[in-house]
Amino acid sequence: MEGIDAARVLARYEIDHTILDIVVVHDVTGLPMGRPTITVVVDSYSGYIAGLYISFWSAGLASALSAFKVAIRPKDFLTEHAGLLHRWLAFGIPDLMVVDNGLEFHSRHFHAAAWHLATDVLHCAVRQPWLKPTVERTIGEINGYLPAAGRVEKPLNNYLPERPEKNACITFGALCMGVLKAVVDVHPFEVNERRLDRAYDLYSEGLATQLAPRLASSFNELDIIMASAKTLTVGNEGVVKDYLRYNSRELQDLRRRVGLTFRTEVKVNPENLHHVWVQDPRQKTWLQVPSCHPEYTEGLSVVQHKAIRAVKKKELTLRNAAETLTRGRLELMDMWGGAIRSGKRVKSAFLKAAEGFTSTSTLGAASRKPETADAVTPLIPVTKAELMTLPKEMETYAFE
Known part of the structure; x- marks a missing residue:
């Protein structure tokens, strides 16, 4: 009032x-x-x-x-x-x-x-x-x-x-x-x-x-406070957030001190995905870790990243990417199934004889065309007299 x-x-x-x-x-x-x-x-x-x-x-x-x-x-x-x-x-x-x-x-x-x-x-x-x-x-x-x-x-x-x-x-x-x-x-x-x-x-x-x-007192501290937080796993490849990877030498040194794999709080600025902040679980300090793809994440927001992924998914849908992959996997499974059935019928004696088979010889033999009878060059017999050199054709040398 x-x-x-x-x-x-x-x-x-x-x-x-x-x-x-x-x-x-x-x-x-x-x-x-x-x-x-x-x-x-x-x-x-x-x-x-x-x-x-x-x-x-x-x-x-x-x-x-x-x-x-x-x-x-x-x-x-x-x-x-x-x-x-x-x-x-x-x-x-x-x-x-x-x-x-x-x-x-x-x-x-x-x-x-x-x-x-x-x-x-x-x-x-x-x-x-x-x-x-x-x-x-x-x-x-x-x-x-x-x-x-x-x-x-x-x-x-x-x-x-x-x-x-x-x-x-x-x-x-x-x-x-x-x-x-x-x-x-x-x-x-x-x-x-x-x-x-x-x-x-x-x-x-x-x-x-x-x-x-x-x-x-510090706008950097304010940025860390205002960033969105989530508990993630820090491993050998660093931090993976929304299919983006973040890693640095300082983060690897932190892994050697804390543990090869550990979970901690990670903060992301939704306006710029160029870097993230990873918290040290022991000292409760923050480490700024850059992106492994700076040419893509520089100035990139969360909304833009999600929109780009949505467009790429739509392009893959138009190209029947999922159907093509499924068909290829089913054909691979059928091929392995046929190979297993054929392999079970092979006797152990034949397996011993086939020890010299390698992938190079097998694939190379499959790529070569089979030779036909017409393609074989007939052999021309050579007599022993034709191989002998006549004396008049031999050169003479003078020895001092």
Whole structure:
């Protein structure tokens, strides 16, 4: 009843997901990719957007942690080549994170990240979105900035809207640049009709009049905490995760100290499968292990890897790979069965006579053509007189 309890910037951040009302196309092929999901982090006091993350992942833990990581770190690396008119001011760890009751916000990884950053987490009551109104209003405004091409229309009675896949022409890269432009150069300068102020002014004044924002002691540690974890087996070939192999000399040294084969916790960054983190089961430290196929895993996400495998499976299905393999295996089994039945009828005396058989002679004999009687060259007899040399044909030599 008393409104939002936020008296300054960085006191309260709100986070939420939604599916954007637009269908985008691929940057290379031009084929429709569908509607992406956006995760937004907003400062409750000023209404300034602190972080966002756009992907085709579902509204889950990876999207939430990625948007949270963008919100707390300086963003010059994102805006320096975007040609924006203003800087993205937001950075620093908030005192409170307001979330809903999604499963991703109840996970131990999200709370472990909050505990590492020394920030509190507040779960709103179920089905009461007005308890975090700032982010709900901001998401609606972001959807209003989207272009008309590929826009998803609301269903109406007695009206069949045009399919957005037909008029979609905005690429995913253009969408990300456009949303970034709206977040930095447009939305912060919208005038609040009730308070008659702007989010940009409130946030910049708050940064100038209060203590410097808190930053993470190590973003590498934060990446490890936010990565998804799973208990896997470390063996001679290293770590195998989703048919990808990770190995290094340091990991092999760890195997010699701990054991040739052991199970431990392995963490994977869902945005980049270029490396994993393997935990030392004795010292509880983390070892970064690179991929054995860096040319494939560099910048590869979990979603992209699964999509590539799905496409390859579809190609193998079209080529009847499973049917061809099954037919070959059945023919091999029939061949072995016939060879076994024939071998049982062979006597031991013949087996002793066949000791000189080898695979080379057997396969070579099978490849040679049998000789026929017509192909045999007749022998011409030679007499003993024809082999003798006549005396007049012999050369004489003088000896001194």
